[in-house]
Each structure stands twice: as structure tokens, then as C-alpha cells.
Amino acid sequence: MFQIKLKDFKSFSCDSNQTIIEAALKSGIFLDHSCLTGRCSSCKFKVISGESFTEFEESPLSSFEKSEGFILTCIRKPLSDLELDAEDLGEYGFSQSVTIPAKINAIQQLTPEIIQVNLRVPPNQKVNFLEGQYLNVIWNGIKRSYSIANPSSSFEIELIIKNYQGGAMSTYWFGQAKTNDLMRLEIPKGTFFLRNHPGKENLVFLATGTGIAPIKSILESTTNQVKLGQFKRIFVLWGMKFEKEIFWEPSSSEVEFIPVLSRESQSKRYVQNVISNLELDMTNTVIYACGSEDMIQDARNKSIQLGLNSNHFYSDAFVASN
Numbered sequence: 001m002f003q004i005k006l007k008d009f010k011s012f013s014c015d016s017n018q019t020i021i022e023a024a025l026k027s028g029i030f031l032d033h034s035c036l037t038g039r040c041s042s043c044k045f046k047v048i049s050g051e052s053f054t055e056f057e058e059s060p061l062s063s064f065e066k067s068e069g070f071i072l073t074c075i076r077k078p079l080s081d082l083e084l085d086a087e088d089l090g091e092y093g094f095s096q097s098v099t100i101p102a103k104i105n106a107i108q109q110l111t112p113e114i115i116q117v118n119l120r121v122p123p124n125q126k127v128n129f130l131e132g133q134y135l136n137v138i139w140n141g142i143k144r145s146y147s148i149a150n151p152s153s154s155f156e157i158e159l160i161i162k163n164y165q166g167g168a169m170s171t172y173w174f175g176q177a178k179t180n181d182l183m184r185l186e187i188p189k190g191t192f193f194l195r196n197h198p199g200k201e202n203l204v205f206l207a208t209g210t211g212i213a214p215i216k217s218i219l220e221s222t223t224n225q226v227k228l229g230q231f232k233r234i235f236v237l238w239g240m241k242f243e244k245e246i247f248w249e250p251s252s253s254e255v256e257f258i259p260v261l262s263r264e265s266q267s268k269r270y271v272q273n274v275i276s277n278l279e280l281d282m283t284n285t286v287i288y289a290c291g292s293e294d295m296i297q298d299a300r301n302k303s304i305q306l307g308l309n310s311n312h313f314y315s316d317a318f319v320a321s322n
Ligand code: FES
Pocket: 033, 034, 035, 036, 037, 038, 039, 040, 041, 042, 043, 044, 072, 073, 074, 075
């Protein structure tokens, strides 16, 4: 058994058969993570000392990052005691993930390719999550991840689901799913949530497609209103193809809502290209991005070029499944 030490002086045990994130979660320590499959880089941390190994390619890491000692802790296992430049997020009130039954309460078509599914859980089952987190749906042996679209005070769980033509779970959602169908949920998952940013003036949310779901959840949360109220300006930039697909908008007039439509005109527009038009002081800005890996990567690079501190870019990349 090895000891993993963090920069906040917390530590946990991990053996060489466990990934670092797995062992941390078992010890009640929440390190940044999302996909848990080595594809999104949310769990990227720098190793200060010690050795680790992985059987997989850490493709989201650049060769520079690898040479600087960064690893993906969701696919790395220790070979010695380790010291990581990482800290426990537990103080924000994360709950351990639980597996619970749920039934479909309602299905609503939002666009020809997107539905909203409302799920209900047993009345005695308290569901705790932080707005922005995701869950896994397990149905008929298939497991898929979806961001939760409602605030944690709701009695139902709301998912916004896109049709991936030919995908195993899409075939169910868009062809067979009906009210009262039973499934299991693993909830909550991931560490995408609104943090405290004292002194920062601008908050920018970026989304593509159904990546709007966790942003909707964050903005509709009553418990987030104090954090949101500390910003002078809040933006939501939402990338969709056509105006008729915009099925939601923030209810607060304080939020500057900018749909970014890629197919409404000859010149294609993308959210990551609109950031510079906002003309913000990037040293006073934090960005939360959710959606495609390409958008997130590009938005991160462009924002850093504009002066954003890379520690103030938070993301939840949707990685494709079939
Ligand atoms: S790469 Fe580790 S959580 Fe996504």
C-alpha cells in the first residue's frame, strides 16, 4: 500500500491495483475528475515526487505536459508513495456516489434530435448532488453518462439527451423509452460545479449542444445565487446549429445570453471564437465550459492567449460513446 500526499497536506492510501482517483474517492477525498476513462483531462495533476504507471495512452496530455510530470490520475496507479500538486474539493459538500432505482416520469421532445427525460426516484431516497455534476444511467446492461439539468432542490431528475444515430442507448431513448420504464442511476459523478471566486468580476459559461444542461442546473440553483451575485457580469454562450433549436434560456435578466449559431449564416460561428468579442479583462474572468472536447480544447487555448489564468478555466468534456 502506498501513500498519496496532496498539497493541502491531506493523504490517502492506494495500492498498485487501484487508480489514484478510485482510491481517493474510497477515502472520501474528491480530486477533480469527470470521465474516469482517460479522455477528458479533468483529472490531470502534476507529480511532485514518486512513480506511477498506466496501461493506457494518456492522449489528452501534450508532450510538454508529460515532460513536466503531469499525469491522468483516473488511469494511473502508484508504484511508490506519491506527492501530487492537487487538493481535496471535499469542503464544497460532495456526496459519495450511490446506485438507486429510477423510473421515467415524462419524455418531452425539445428539438427533432434532443429530448428531455424526467426521472423520479423512490420517495424515501434522498438524492444529493452539486449542480453541474453528472450521473450514469444503467439500462439493459448499457451505461451512459448524462449531466443533471435541474437544481438539487427539484423532486425529479431532469436529463437532456441528444440522439446519436445508431447509438445503443439512443436507439432506446428515441425509439422505445416510455413512462414508468425502470433503470438504475449512479449519482452523483464528477466535479464540475460552481466554485467560490472572490474578487472576480466576470463569469463566462460556454456550452455546445446538450452541454447546456449542467449550466442550466448551476444557474437555476438557489444555493448558487450568492456565488453568482458576486460577479458584475455573467455570460452564457451556447453553440447550436439553428435558432429554432434554442430550447432554453436563463430566467435571470442579469445573465447575458448569447446563442452562437453555426449554420444560420454563410460564416460559421463557434462559441470559442466569440469570447474575444466580449472584450473582457481576462485576468478578472473565470470560464466554465461544457460540451465537445474540440470546443473545450480550443476555448481553453484561446482564453489563455487572451490572458486567462489556466487555473480559472473549468470544463466538463462530453466524450462519445456508441
Ligand atoms: S481523463 Fe481522467 S477524469 Fe477524464
